[in-house]
Amino acid sequence: DADVTQTPRNRITKTGKRIMLECSQTKGHDRMYWYRQDPGLGLRLIYYSFDVKDINKGEISDGYSVSRQAQAKFSLSLESAIPNQTALYFCATSDFWADRHTGELFFGEGSRLTVL
Amino acid sequence: GQQVMQIPQYQHVQEGEDFTTYCNSSTTLSNIQWYKQRPGGHPVFLIQLVKSGEVKKQKRLTFQFGEAKKNSSLHITATQTTDVGTYFCAGPQGAGGTSYGKLTFGQGTILTVHP
Numbered sequence A: 001d002a003d004v005t006q007t008p009r010n011r012i013t014k015t016g017k018r019i020m021l022e023c024s025q026t027k028g029h030d031r032m033y034w035y036r037q038d039p040g041l042g043l044r045l046i047y048y049s050f051d052v053k054d055i056n057k058g059e060i061s062d063g064y065s066v067s068r069q070a071q072a073k074f075s076l077s078l079e080s081a082i083p084n085q086t087a088l089y090f091c092a093t094s095d096f097w098a099d100r101h102t103g104e105l106f107f108g109e110g111s112r113l114t115v116l
Numbered sequence B: 001g002q003q004v005m006q007i008p009q010y011q012h013v014q015e016g017e018d019f020t021t022y023c024n025s026s027t028t029l030s031n032i033q034w035y036k037q038r039p040g041g042h043p044v045f046l047i048q049l050v051k052s053g054e055v056k057k058q059k060r061l062t063f064q065f066g067e068a069k070k071n072s073s074l075h076i077t078a079t080q081t082t083d084v085g086t087y088f089c090a091g092p093q094g095a096g097g098t099s100y101g102k103l104t105f106g107q108g109t110i111l112t113v114h115p
Helices: A096-101
Strands: A004-007 A010-013 A019-025 A031-036 A042-051 A054-057 A065-070 A072-078 A087-094 A111-115 B004-007 B010-014 B020-023 B034-036 B043-049 B055-058 B061-065 B071-076 B085-092 B103-105 B109-114
Touching: A004 A087, A019 A031, A019 A111, A031 A072, A042 A072, A042 A096, A042 B034, A042 B085, A042 B103, A054 A065, A072 A087, A072 B004, A111 B055, B004 B055, B010 B020, B010 B071, B020 B085, B020 B109, B034 B071, B071 B085
Parallel strands: A010 A111, B010 B109
Antiparallel strands: A004 A019, A019 A072, A031 A042, A031 A087, A042 A054, A065 A072, A087 A111, B004 B020, B020 B071, B034 B043, B034 B085, B055 B061, B061 B071, B085 B103, B085 B109
16 A cells, blocks of 8 residues: 555546545655646645644645645645646655655655646 | 756657756755656655765666756666656755755656667
């Protein structure tokens, strides 16, 4: 089983719909991130959380919100989806030591979202 | 804001040929990380470089961090079909003092290897 699990893996929705992407991890990491991947643009940080009570905006947070329901769960919501939010979304985790030393992120399998 | 540029965007090679991807940052980096994403997969951490001029090797992969800590390269010797994928460089946003996981990624280089 994957250590970082994302659901759904694929989703097609219509403009204006509310969408939630969920991420859960069994790695025991305290730090969680949501990144968005678009072809030719690499990955861009949407939101990140260092613990349950800590939520921070990344470079492209507009149109998104997040919820850290527990140490192991971090959800990304699109309140009113629009076509340019069509992308591949990745959840990632790291622990405190790795985050301050190696920076290694552990990524989920990704959630491919299409907004029509 | 901080920008990380990566070239080339695509590279097609014959199996056995060498491959290099280059990464340039608009700001000095405290460290640089490299990730590999197989087709249809997720990014997987390869390595982190921290010191100016640092060179690290992983089997056929050689990673370099520039003297000014603004550029980096990944060189693969004698490519194999298992090397296929997208290679990303990434640097910490801001000073990186609180988190090296807040990353600015390059656009990635897509490597295809023809057998």
